[in-house]
Amino acid sequence: MDTYLNTGIKEIITEFPEVETILNDYDIGCGPCSVGICLLKDIVSIHQLSVEQEKELMERIAAAVDPGKEHPVPKTRKWSSPAPPKTRRYSPPLQKLVDEHVLIKRWIALIPEFVDALDLESEQGKKRILDGIDMIRSYADKYHHAKEEEILFKYFDETADILKVMHEDHTRARSLVKAMQKALAENDKKTLSESLTAYRELLAEHIRKEDEILYPWMDSQLTDRQVGELFARFARVDQESGIAPETYEGFVRQLEAAFQ
Amino acid sequence: MTPFEGCPGSRMMQFRSSVENKMEGSAEKIRSQLAQWPIQMHLINPAAPYYQGADVLLTADCVAYALGDFHREYLKGKSLAIACPKLDEGQSVYLEKIRAWFEDSKINTLTVLIMEVPCCMGLLQLARQAAEASKRKVPIKYVVVGVQGDVLKEEWAAA
Ligand SMILES: [Fe+2]
Ligand SMILES: [Fe+2]
Numbered sequence: 156m157d158t159y160l161n162t163g164i165k166e167i168i169t170e171f172p173e174v175e176t177i178l179n180d181y182d183i184g185c186g187p188c189s190v191g192i193c194l195l196k197d198i199v200s201i202h203q204l205s206v207e208q209e210k211e212l213m214e215r216i217a218a219a220v221d222p223g224k225e226h227p228v229p230k231t232r233k234w235s236s237p238a239p240p241k242t243r244r245y246s247p248p249l250q251k252l253v254d255e256h257v258l259i260k261r262w263i264a265l266i267p268e269f270v271d272a273l274d275l276e277s278e279q280g281k282k283r284i285l286d287g288i289d290m291i292r293s294y295a296d297k298y299h300h301a302k303e304e305e306i307l308f309k310y311f312d313e314t315a316d317i318l319k320v321m322h323e324d325h326t327r328a329r330s331l332v333k334a335m336q337k338a339l340a341e342n343d344k345k346t347l348s349e350s351l352t353a354y355r356e357l358l359a360e361h362i363r364k365e366d367e368i369l370y371p372w373m374d375s376q377l378t379d380r381q382v383g384e385l386f387a388r389f390a391r392v393d394q395e396s397g398i399a400p401e402t403y404e405g406f407v408r409q410l411e412a413a414f415q
Numbered sequence: 416m417t418p419f420e421g422c423p424g425s426r427m428m429q430f431r432s433s434v435e436n437k438m439e440g441s442a443e444k445i446r447s448q449l450a451q452w453p454i455q456m457h458l459i460n461p462a463a464p465y466y467q468g469a470d471v472l473l474t475a476d477c478v479a480y481a482l483g484d485f486h487r488e489y490l491k492g493k494s495l496a497i498a499c500p501k502l503d504e505g506q507s508v509y510l511e512k513i514r515a516w517f518e519d520s521k522i523n524t525l526t527v528l529i530m531e532v533p534c535c536m537g538l539l540q541l542a543r544q545a546a547e548a549s550k551r552k553v554p555i556k557y558v559v560v561g562v563q564g565d566v567l568k569e570e571w572a573a574a
Binding site: 244245246247248250251379380382383384386387390 | 470492493522523524526552553554556570571573574
């Protein structure tokens with residue numbers, strides 16, 4: 156039956172003429188259509204039948220195309236998601252930034268364990284700390300925040316309160332990185348731990364604000380022309396940045412494995 | 416004497432400046448926002464100047480009849496091509512033309528306007544297929560129009 160879900164309706168009706176009558180019972184008049192390339196699953200889902208009606212219809216079709224057999228009732232898309240979840244769809248350039256947030260969130264989720272495991276004695280321990288700071292400086296700041304500050308935010312009134320708050324968060328993140336670097340140089344484990352923890356809290360809230368409030372609002376304001384421009388400009392600066400996101404994904408993956 | 420330029424119906428013209436993107440008051444006659452000719456997918460040249468860097472609308476034939484405010488809401492400021500994914504022959508040509516928009520004409524965005532009928536999805540599939548085949552990526556938006564003229568969905572497709 157699953158095969159028939161992905162078959163053109165004309166083909167099905169030719170093979171099983173009773174399907175036409177079944178569809179007619181639900182006011183789906185595919186029979187006389189001279190083209191009939193629409194797939195059965197699309198026809199059923201687009202006609203917005205009630206869940207019960209759709210189930211009944213699919214059972215009847217299944218019985219017609221595969222008679223005398225016990226078959227699990229095939230599911231159309233509507234069944235798998237009864238009320239289509241209202242997932243947020245960002246424009247492609249903003250989706251790119253949201254995707255970058257995902258890696259940053261994976262990193263900051265690891266900070267508590269990272270702090271517990273801080274080792275300022277061994278070379279290996281110091282290297283790991285340097286890599287963590289580099290993740291913040293290069294990926295979160297240079298690669299990600301720069302696209303926001305130097306490109307995206309310029310499309311809006313930067314004196315607006317919400318944008319001022321975003322800028323302040325970025326500035327505070329930078330000063331925390333400076334504090335981390337200083338603490339590392341001075342072997343000051345306490346300050347290093349505090350700065351990392353403060354960074355985690357700052358960024359978790361900052362990303363939440365962007366994902367849930369700022370970006371959806373920006374998307375509602377951007378014209379198609381601006382969306383296309385942003386998309387192209389992001390791609391260009393990414394290419395020119397010399398930063399390979401895979402490096403940072405590798406770092407996060409390694410930490411995740413180490414702390415599992 | 417004007418040199419022979421082939422079929423007048425497919426002759427390339429650009430008249431954006433004479434259309435002007437002026438918003439009309441409700442009492443005024445609604446002016447066309449069409450700024451080019453031709454528009455049918457078989458007739459258009461994807462390298463035409465009005466596609467260069469443009470925000471392009473790829474519209475199923477029926478959409479402009481169904482959507483009352485097509486000109487002001489969707490066509491304004493955009494370059495156009497129309498096609499019917501159900502009835503048109505030779506759609507591999509379309510695929511190549513859409514790819515040429517992406518790669519050669521470096522269009523800025525592509526908006527695919529389709530009717531709610533299932534076969535119309537074919538036009539979006541075609542755009543997606545062309546996007547996959549293209550090295551240069553462009554944001555693609557799709558708008559699904561109901562037969563009574565309501566916009567049922569307007570969404571950016573996943574890049
Ligand atoms: Fe930010
Ligand atoms: Fe961000």
